[in-house]
Amino acid sequence: MADGTSENASSNQMWGGRFASGPDAIMEEINASIGFDKKLYAQDIRGSIAHATMLAHQGIISAEDKDKIVHGLNTILSEIEAGGFEFSRKLEDIHMNVEARLATLIGPAAGRLHTARSRNDQVALDFRLWVKEELQKTEKALSALIAAFLDRAEEHAETVMPGFTHLQTAQPVTFGHHCMAYVEMFGRDRSRVRDAIVRLDECPIGAAALAGTGYPIDRHMTAAALGFREPTRNSIDTVSDRDFALEFLSIASIAATHLSRLAEEIVIWSTPQFGFIRLSDAFSTGSSIMPQKKNPDAAELVRAKTGRINGSLIALLTVMKGLPLAYSKDMQEDKEQVFDAAESIELAIAAMTGMVRDMTIRADRMKAAAGSGYSTATDLADWLVRAVGLPFRDAHHVTGRAVALAEQKGCDLSELSLTELQAINPAITEAVYDVVTVEASVASRKSFGGTAPVEVRRQIAWWRERV
Numbered sequence: 001m002a003d004g005t006s007e008n009a010s011s012n013q014m015w016g017g018r019f020a021s022g023p024d025a026i027m028e029e030i031n032a033s034i035g036f037d038k039k040l041y042a043q044d045i046r047g048s049i050a051h052a053t054m055l056a057h058q059g060i061i062s063a064e065d066k067d068k069i070v071h072g073l074n075t076i077l078s079e080i081e082a083g084g085f086e087f088s089r090k091l092e093d094i095h096m097n098v099e100a101r102l103a104t105l106i107g108p109a110a111g112r113l114h115t116a117r118s119r120n121d122q123v124a125l126d127f128r129l130w131v132k133e134e135l136q137k138t139e140k141a142l143s144a145l146i147a148a149f150l151d152r153a154e155e156h157a158e159t160v161m162p163g164f165t166h167l168q169t170a171q172p173v174t175f176g177h178h179c180m181a182y183v184e185m186f187g188r189d190r191s192r193v194r195d196a197i198v199r200l201d202e203c204p205i206g207a208a209a210l211a212g213t214g215y216p217i218d219r220h221m222t223a224a225a226l227g228f229r230e231p232t233r234n235s236i237d238t239v240s241d242r243d244f245a246l247e248f249l250s251i252a253s254i255a256a257t258h259l260s261r262l263a264e265e266i267v268i269w270s271t272p273q274f275g276f277i278r279l280s281d282a283f284s285t286g287s288s289i290m291p292q293k294k295n296p297d298a299a300e301l302v303r304a305k306t307g308r309i310n311g312s313l314i315a316l317l318t319v320m321k322g323l324p325l326a327y328s329k330d331m332q333e334d335k336e337q338v339f340d341a342a343e344s345i346e347l348a349i350a351a352m353t354g355m356v357r358d359m360t361i362r363a364d365r366m367k368a369a370a371g372s373g374y375s376t377a378t379d380l381a382d383w384l385v386r387a388v389g390l391p392f393r394d395a396h397h398v399t400g401r402a403v404a405l406a407e408q409k410g411c412d413l414s415e416l417s418l419t420e421l422q423a424i425n426p427a428i429t430e431a432v433y434d435v436v437t438v439e440a441s442v443a444s445r446k447s448f449g450g451t452a453p454v455e456v457r458r459q460i461a462w463w464r465e466r467v
Contacts, residue, residue, distance in 0.1 A: 207238035
């Protein structure tokens with residue numbers, strides 16, 4: 001028969017490593033969330049102050065206890081912000097850490113704070129307040145990025161560059177028009193942020209564990225005090241869903257995808273082979289072995305952040321997909337993903353705003369590339385339709401023969417002689433040279449939303465009114 005010492009050794013071997021003390025250590029490790037949810041301290045304290053104030057107003061607790069609670073909570077807020085608060089893993093989460101400290105500060109009155117609420121609606125409130133504040137920050141950051149693009153678009157409304165499809169030269173556009181494409185993308189991202197704020201602008205506190213409460217609380221009062229439009233309308237849904245967090249992650253993923261596409265273009269444009277832009281040393285690094293290198297590290301890191309943010313969205317979707325109503329402990333895993341994604345998207349937007357304002361545009365390289373690949377071929381085909389009266393399919397065929405001849409001669413379409421063009425189609429006149437230059441091509445595209453400088457400036461003006 002084994003003695004007590006050998007049994008203890010066997011137990012230690014069973015649990016092993018960090019958990020040598022047995023199942024209690026494992027439970028503490030898996031159950032505690034204070035390591036990350038302490039980020040919610042300001043929201044937790046703010047919600048508790050509003051809740052205590054409402055309880056006193058409704059006569060559920062005394063005014064004297066309310067004053068003690070509010071004073072104690074403000075003291076705790078000061079302690080945390082000064083770095084003097086000691087968070088305990090044994091107390092599991094931010095709610096119990098604050099409540100325990102409150103009891104130390106004010107005594108029995110602290111126990112009245114949790115009247116008519118649960119940790120379920122309390123965490124839903126804290127998290128919703130935090131996400132709302134992050135969305136408001138994201139809206140401001142996107143507005144700053146849009147403003148940076150508007151400035152560059154205005155500066156380069158007439159700067160000609162190649163437009164691409166399949167990363168092959170397609171038609172000439174202006175760099176200003178290209179910038180405005182990103183204004184549209186980030187404008188939609190900002191619109192999604194605003195929509196999300198409207199949807200989450202409902203106050204969870206008062207839903208209690210899942211069924212509401214029998215105390216005569218005033219949920220509209222706490223909602224107003226906390227800056228929400230109204231209280232939530234179903235107590236089960238209130239504590240059991242995190243679609244506001246999923247929506248935040250979805251918005252962040254879409255915006256990060258737009259940032260990543262832009263980052264990819266910056267990486268390409270800054271190569272010697274393209275040479276469309278230069279980034280300063282503020283957003284580039286050198287090589288440890290190759291002295292000539294100037295690497296667009298900031299853009300590459302923005303591109304990489306997208307995978308991280310997308311991963312957070314998938315992770316939380318997976319956590320939530322199989323949960324029965326109402327609350328399950330699985331939902332403790334909601335916050336780290338959102339916290340990480342919020343930090344990543346905030347940094348990525350700030351870095352991209354800096355790069356857009358920082359980069360030097362090499363208009364000469366853009367213009368030289370704009371005429372490559374016979375980018376004005378469509379303009380020739382359109383001219384044949386308008387001036388000569390050919391059906392577009394016939395005009396397309398004639399233009400293809402002109403491109404083949406230019407390729408054979410190693411010249412641009414505009415460098416073919418009139419005699420050569422008339423050999424392909426006798427109806428072609430000298431007027432064709434007014435449309436086959438890149439400048440003429442760009443200037444002609446005056447359709448609403450087109451690349452003509454006059455239209456680019458119209459869209460800039462429209463957006464400036466909305467930024």
